Amino acid sequence: MDLRTRKTRRALRGAFLEMRATRPLEKVTVRELCERAEISKATFYLHYHSVVDLSRELQEAVVSDIVSGLGETGGPLADPRRFTRELFLAFIEHADEIDVLFSRGQEHALIESVERELRRRILSASPELESDMRFNMLLTYQVHGSHATYMRYARGIGDEGRRDVVDAISEASAAVASLW
Known part of the structure; x- marks a missing residue:
C-alpha cells in the first residue's frame, strides 16, 4: 500500500x-x-463502499487482534481456565477500541465476531471438532456466557477487581468444562 x-x-x-x-x-x-x-x-x-464497510473493517481488525493475542491456548477444551483468562485480558487490553466500535447499537457484533473468529481458527487447526457438539457448546458458553458475566460484574471497578472477576469466570469455565 x-x-x-x-x-x-x-x-x-x-x-x-x-x-x-x-x-x-x-x-x-x-x-x-x-x-x-x-x-x-x-x-x-x-x-x-459505505460507512458501514469502514466500521466493519475496523471491527474485524479489533476482533482479529483479540483472537491473535490469545496465543496457542489449545482452545476451550484443552485448558478452559487459561483460554478464558487470556480472552478477557485481550478484551481489557482493547477496551477503548471496543467501547467506540461496538457501542451504540453494535454491542452484539463483538461477541458474535469473536466467537466466529475463534471457531474459524480452532477448526482450521482441528477440523474434526466441527461436528463435536461438546466443543461447539463450550465455545459458545465460554464466549457469550463469560462476556455477559464480565459486563455485569466488571464494569466500573478497578483493575484488581476486574482481575478478580476474570479469575472467577476462568474458574467457572474450567468447572463447566470438567462436567463434560
Missing part, C-alpha cells in the same frame, strides 16, 4: 473513531466523515 493510501485510510479511521465516540453508526455520514478527514467523497468511495 502506498503512502497516500495509508495516510488517507489513517485519516478516515481517525475521523470515524472520533465521530463514533459521540454518536451511533447510523448518524455518521460520508459527507461529514470526509470533511473531518479532509478528503473528498470520491476518495472515500475509492476505499470503501
Whole structure:
C-alpha cells in the first residue's frame, strides 16, 4: 500500500473513531466523515463502499487482534481456565477500541465476531471438532456466557477487581468444562 493510501485510510479511521465516540453508526455520514478527514467523497468511495464497510473493517481488525493475542491456548477444551483468562485480558487490553466500535447499537457484533473468529481458527487447526457438539457448546458458553458475566460484574471497578472477576469466570469455565 502506498503512502497516500495509508495516510488517507489513517485519516478516515481517525475521523470515524472520533465521530463514533459521540454518536451511533447510523448518524455518521460520508459527507461529514470526509470533511473531518479532509478528503473528498470520491476518495472515500475509492476505499470503501459505505460507512458501514469502514466500521466493519475496523471491527474485524479489533476482533482479529483479540483472537491473535490469545496465543496457542489449545482452545476451550484443552485448558478452559487459561483460554478464558487470556480472552478477557485481550478484551481489557482493547477496551477503548471496543467501547467506540461496538457501542451504540453494535454491542452484539463483538461477541458474535469473536466467537466466529475463534471457531474459524480452532477448526482450521482441528477440523474434526466441527461436528463435536461438546466443543461447539463450550465455545459458545465460554464466549457469550463469560462476556455477559464480565459486563455485569466488571464494569466500573478497578483493575484488581476486574482481575478478580476474570479469575472467577476462568474458574467457572474450567468447572463447566470438567462436567463434560
